[in-house]
Amino acid sequence: MSLTQQYLFDTYRARRNGEPEPPEPGAGTLGLLRAPRDRRRFRAVLAGRPATGRLRGILARRTP
Template identity: 60%
Template sequence: MSITQQYLLDAYRAGQHGEPAPPAPGTHDARVVRQWRDERRFRAVLAGRPVGGRLRRALGRGPRPTR
């Protein structure tokens, strides 16, 4: 059963019982990603590591010259 089919079944059952429908799949994805990122930054601060920018610094250096 796909996630969409499960959602539709849950929504139907909730409607039959007079309960509110569950949130649609993917509704809270952005919030979850944001919380995960904030947690990683918080743990980095506690560990004494730089919070971020490693990828940006690496890309800012540009390609290395070939020998």
């Protein structure tokens, strides 16, 4: 059974039993990938280091 089929089956069963539907497959993937980056940035701010990144570098070069 594929992931999509299992999700559809679980959704059908939850609706019939009046339970909350399960989250869609892949719904939390981006958050999982962003968590380590956000943690590093937060720790850098707590340590007193300036925020760095691609966008900040571009903005710094464009402003006089």
